[in-house]
Amino acid sequence: MSFSIFFELLPSTLADGLVLGLLYASIALGYTMVYGVLGLINFAHSEIFMVGAIVAVEVLTYVLLGSGLHPLLQLLFAMTIAAAVAAALAGLAERVAYRPLRRSNAPKLAPLITAIGISLFLQDAVRFVESLFGQFIRPFPSIPFFDDMIQVSSTLSVPMKSVVILVVAGAMLGGLTYTVNRTRLGKAIRAVATDRTAASLMGINVNRIVLQTFLIGGALAGVAGTLYALQFGRVDPFTGFIPGLKAFTAAVLGGIGSIPGAMVGGILLGLLEMLIGTFVPLLTDNAIGTEYKDIFAFGILILILILKPSGLMGRSSTEKV
Amino acid sequence: MTSLSQNHRTIGLVAAVGLLTVLCVFVFTGTGFVDTLAFIGLLFTVFLATDHDSIDAKTGSFIVAFVLLGVLPFIGLRNTFYLDVAIQVGIYAVLALGLNIVVGFAGLLDLGFIAFFAVGAYLWAILSSPHGGELLGAWFPMAGDSFFLIAIIAIFVAAGAGALLGLPVLRLKGDYLAIVTLGFGEVIRVLANNLDKPVNITNGPQGIPGIAQPLTSVAATLANSGVPAFKWQTVVYYLIVLGLVGLAIMANWRLDRSKIGRSWVAIREDEIAAQAMGVPLLKTKLIAFATGAAFAGVMGVLFSAKQTFVSPESFDFNQSIGVLAMIVLGGLGSIRGAIVGAALVTVLNLQVLKSLSTVLNDLRASGFEILGWSFANLPSQFEPSKYERLIFGLILIAMMLLRPKGLVPTVRRTISARNVEGATP
Numbered sequence: 189m190s191f192s193i194f195f196e197l198l199p200s201t202l203a204d205g206l207v208l209g210l211l212y213a214s215i216a217l218g219y220t221m222v223y224g225v226l227g228l229i230n231f232a233h234s235e236i237f238m239v240g241a242i243v244a245v246e247v248l249t250y251v252l253l254g255s256g257l258h259p260l261l262q263l264l265f266a267m268t269i270a271a272a273v274a275a276a277l278a279g280l281a282e283r284v285a286y287r288p289l290r291r292s293n294a295p296k297l298a299p300l301i302t303a304i305g306i307s308l309f310l311q312d313a314v315r316f317v318e319s320l321f322g323q324f325i326r327p328f329p330s331i332p333f334f335d336d337m338i339q340v341s342s343t344l345s346v347p348m349k350s351v352v353i354l355v356v357a358g359a360m361l362g363g364l365t366y367t368v369n370r371t372r373l374g375k376a377i378r379a380v381a382t383d384r385t386a387a388s389l390m391g392i393n394v395n396r397i398v399l400q401t402f403l404i405g406g407a408l409a410g411v412a413g414t415l416y417a418l419q420f421g422r423v424d425p426f427t428g429f430i431p432g433l434k435a436f437t438a439a440v441l442g443g444i445g446s447i448p449g450a451m452v453g454g455i456l457l458g459l460l461e462m463l464i465g466t467f468v469p470l471l472t473d474n475a476i477g478t479e480y481k482d483i484f485a486f487g488i489l490i491l492i493l494i495l496k497p498s499g500l501m502g503r504s505s506t507e508k509v
Numbered sequence: 510m511t512s513l514s515q516n517h518r519t520i521g522l523v524a525a526v527g528l529l530t531v532l533c534v535f536v537f538t539g540t541g542f543v544d545t546l547a548f549i550g551l552l553f554t555v556f557l558a559t560d561h562d563s564i565d566a567k568t569g570s571f572i573v574a575f576v577l578l579g580v581l582p583f584i585g586l587r588n589t590f591y592l593d594v595a596i597q598v599g600i601y602a603v604l605a606l607g608l609n610i611v612v613g614f615a616g617l618l619d620l621g622f623i624a625f626f627a628v629g630a631y632l633w634a635i636l637s638s639p640h641g642g643e644l645l646g647a648w649f650p651m652a653g654d655s656f657f658l659i660a661i662i663a664i665f666v667a668a669g670a671g672a673l674l675g676l677p678v679l680r681l682k683g684d685y686l687a688i689v690t691l692g693f694g695e696v697i698r699v700l701a702n703n704l705d706k707p708v709n710i711t712n713g714p715q716g717i718p719g720i721a722q723p724l725t726s727v728a729a730t731l732a733n734s735g736v737p738a739f740k741w742q743t744v745v746y747y748l749i750v751l752g753l754v755g756l757a758i759m760a761n762w763r764l765d766r767s768k769i770g771r772s773w774v775a776i777r778e779d780e781i782a783a784q785a786m787g788v789p790l791l792k793t794k795l796i797a798f799a800t801g802a803a804f805a806g807v808m809g810v811l812f813s814a815k816q817t818f819v820s821p822e823s824f825d826f827n828q829s830i831g832v833l834a835m836i837v838l839g840g841l842g843s844i845r846g847a848i849v850g851a852a853l854v855t856v857l858n859l860q861v862l863k864s865l866s867t868v869l870n871d872l873r874a875s876g877f878e879i880l881g882w883s884f885a886n887l888p889s890q891f892e893p894s895k896y897e898r899l900i901f902g903l904i905l906i907a908m909m910l911l912r913p914k915g916l917v918p919t920v921r922r923t924i925s926a927r928n929v930e931g932a933t934p
Contacts, residue, residue, distance in 0.1 A: 228684070229684040229687070229688065284906075285906055285909075285910070288910055292913075295841075295913065296616070297612070297616065297841075298909045298913055299909075300618060300684060300687060301833070301837055301905050302905060302906045302909045302910070304620075304833070304902075304905055305901070305902040305903065305904070305905030305906035306902065307902070308899070308905070309898075309902030309903055309906070311898055311899075311902075312896045312898040312899030316896060316899070429826070433688070433691065433695070436688055437692075440685070440688075475707040477703065477706075479702070482695065483696050483700070485692075486693070486695065486696050489688070489689060490678060490689055490692070493677075493681055493689065494678075497680075497685075
């Protein structure tokens with residue numbers, strides 16, 4: 189491989205990697221929120237994300253297309269509805285499948301197993317509902333505005349949708365950081381995360397705060413789903429699995445429970461994945477193809493967990509005996 | 510008093526077995542809905558007969574032997590579908606028993622368990638197929654009867670794979686471990702899907718066809734009796750599976766009662782306390798992981814021989830979840846529960862959902878009406894057999910909420926100084 193190809197491809201690879209990384213990061217925020225408060229990996233998060241993506245596509249396809257609104261407004265509208273549906277779903281999951289387990293003296297594995305149950309149920313339930321109306325693989329409606337190319341420099345031009353993803357993901361991070369650090373709700377969330385019993389003694393309604401955390405996590409998943417659908421152009425009921433796994437990897441990479449960590453982890457993972465996916469096939473003459481990028485992602489996950497289990501920006505927890 | 514009611518129940522069970530045997534052998538020999546019910550009833554009697562608290566142990570064992578060795582092969586020779594179902598139940602029962610060691614005894618949530626099954630399956634597939642012959646050279650493919658040798662080797666290969674994965678990840682706590690094993694399962698699937706270049710090892714998504722079967726000569730000899738060889742071949746597999754299930758139960762039972770079994774449970778209940786009491790964490794967990802993997806490896810060899818074809822599709826995440834659903838449904842840590850769970854889930858998938866779909870399709874076609882609502886209005890997407898995931902999901906949630914200990918909860922043996930051998934009173 190000559191170096192000229194390398195330098196030609198580098199800017200666009202980095203730009204794509206950044207966008208992919210922001211997508212992972214935006215999904216990872218939801219994992220991190222819930223994990224930070226409950227210490228629970230909300231396995232169903234990836235399916236809530238998937239539902240968000242599908243709702244956004246449906247709303248755009250059946251309600252907004254041809255409405256004459258500005259494409260950005262259309263997207264915002266679809267995103268809001270997707271966030272609302274996803275938040276409601278996350279809240280419902282909390283009420284039905286997690287809260288009863290917190291109350292009873294359930295074994296440690298129980299919430300994880302119900303979470304897997306929810307995610308399997310959602311996959312097939314969505315597939316059923318979608319297939320009632322035809323194909324269950326849904327394309328994102330083609331809106332030329334999002335595919336407009338913006339010339340950044342002589343070697344790099346990015347489509348409008350990348351800019352949208354950059355802005356929305358940035359807003360998500362900013363909004364979440366503000367909510368957690370500056371608002372009353374954020375204070376309560378932090379209190380519950382630190383010590384549930386003590387928080388309840390201070391007059392905080394723990395169950396309500398946990399529910400609200402799930403609602404926020406769900407809304408974030410809905411927005412992330414919309415962005416994902418925008419970027420990849422199609423969604424189906426099984427869309428959630430791999431991105432969910434990657435987002436979890438990102439959350440662990442950055443230090444699960446840490447909001448900036450999720451962002452950094454996501455971007456790093458996206459960049460790494462794009463770089464590996466683009467350059468490893470070139471370097472090895474396609475002997476090792478793009479398909480192997482998933483293996484690299486999990487390799488990174490295992491490495492991080494071995495070398496620095498608390499992640500790049502997480503705090504290490506000490507076990508009290 | 511108890512023995513009297515036990516006698517009654519035993520007699521009742523014997524009568525039920527007799528009745529169901531007659532029904533299955535002479536009346537319901539097809540694959541329709543009622544036939545399925547009769548078959549399930551027969552399997553259910555086996556389950557009841559192993560409950561030695563309420564059924565006389567001797568009669569119970571006799572019933573189990575009668576149904577499994579007498580009735581099932583007989584039905585199977587007429588309609589191999591039933592034998593296929595029984596073989597699947599057996600394969601999943603051993604997988605469930607293996608995962609039961611990892612999740613049920615040691616409390617390590619492994620979501621990539623099927624990867625070890627894939628290791629075994631691909632091992633035999635590559636060694637004994639024409640594809641493997643091209644890959645490995647003159648000595649291959651191996652003859653079908655080397656199956657038994659490879660099955661034993663697969664125990665060690667799969668256990669090695671388990672230890673290899675376990676070594677780095679077993680330091681992790683429950684949730685992390687779950688995700689990493691999930692990732693590992695995905696990695697194995699990606700490898701199986703893509704290792705067709707630069708060197709063609711797994712033949713990619715097309716899979717490997719033409720895998721050799723063991724004991725074909727035996728089946729061919731038996732075919733002289735008039736029943737075709739492929740049916741005898743199924744009986745051969747059935748007997749092999751039966752033997753393996755027996756071995757797996759025995760291994761599980763012995764492990765449960767051994768020192769290592771107690772260490773597993775100690776780790777499951779409280780890792781730190783166990784460590785404080787001198788249980789070596791990593792080593793104990795590794796043994797659990799490797800043992801579970803070994804079970805899966807053997808069954809993988811059997812699976813690929815039985816199917817004569819493997820492809821990456823058979824080893825996806827849903828399979829891992831399916832096995833997990835079995836042990837959760839049956840009762841984590843319970844040996845009998847694992848088998849019951851395996852039987853229920855397999856029969857549900859292979860028979861109940863399928864025949865329900867058929868029944869619904871028939872009703873739809875005939876335009877049958879109930880309370881003024883016609884089945885013809887039923888959307889054609891509504892096919893229960895396509896929605897096993899939805900049902901698994903509901904099973905997992907419902908069991909955790911309503912009966913977290915499963916259908917057949919594990920009974921914890923208590924041990925006290927008095928009943929330890931050699932203890933002075």
